[in-house]
Amino acid sequence: xxxxxxxxxxxxxxxxxxxxxxxxxxxxxxxxxxxxxxxxxxxxxxxxxxxxxxxxxxxxxxxxxxxxxxxxxxxxxxxxxxxxxxxxxxxxxxxxxxxxxxxxxxxxxxxxxxxxxxxxxxxxxxxxxxxxxxxxxxxxxxxxxxxxxxxxxxxxxxxxxxxxxxxxxxxxxxxxxxxxxxxxxxxxxxxxxx
Numbered sequence: 441x442x443x444x445x446x447x448x449x450x451x452x453x454x455x456x457x458x459x460x461x462x463x464x465x466x467x468x469x470x471x472x473x474x475x476x477x478x479x480x481x482x483x484x485x486x487x488x489x490x491x492x493x494x495x496x497x498x499x500x501x502x503x504x505x506x507x508x509x510x511x512x513x514x515x516x517x518x519x520x521x522x523x524x525x526x527x528x529x530x531x532x533x534x535x536x537x538x539x540x541x542x543x544x545x546x547x548x549x550x551x552x553x554x555x556x557x558x559x560x561x562x563x564x565x566x567x568x569x570x571x572x573x574x575x576x577x578x579x580x581x582x583x584x585x586x587x588x589x590x591x592x593x594x595x596x597x598x599x600x601x602x603x604x605x606x607x608x609x610x611x612x613x614x615x616x617x618x619x620x621x622x623x624x625x626x627x628x629x630x631x632x633x634x
Contacts, residue, residue: 604630
């Protein structure tokens with residue numbers, strides 16, 4: 441959509457603004473090299489990520505911040521240095537093209553494991569921009585067995601400006617997760633429900 445139907449993406453961002461959005465998030469979830477390769481677009485990583493930022497920036501104007509957005513990789517394996525290196529490489533590709541178009545900060549979410557979230561945070565913090573990282577809790581813990589409080593403390597300790605949870609749960613199930621995170625950290629806490 442970003443490169444083949446840019447007017448549709450532009451219209452969507454305009455609807456967000458008209459609805460009162462105070463931030464426009466670049467719509468690049470799964471716009472990483474490995475996910476784009478699954479649909480024949482791996483060689484268009486830069487074009488897609490750059491266009492997504494340009495379109496959001498155009499609609500945002502000078503008054504609304506634009507947040508870069510990274511995808512979870514599905515490549516993370518706990519304890520695997522080669523998997524961690526691949527995650528860093530994939531995150532780096534998206535970051536490079538989004539930074540080239542001038543994002544104001546980064547939002548990254550839907551991580552299922554703390555380890556991958558920490559790798560993404562490490563890469564995003566190297567930009568010098570503020571970073572928000574959220575995890576998806578399929579139950580009371582992450583896939584790697586971490587509680588919301590443990591996740592929040594680890595991310596805050598690694599430099600996240602905002603920690604939180606997102607879209608795998610409805611608001612009723614998300615509230616206890618957010619409450620536990622709020623008690624665990626001093627930084628801002630985000631809730632991005634379904």
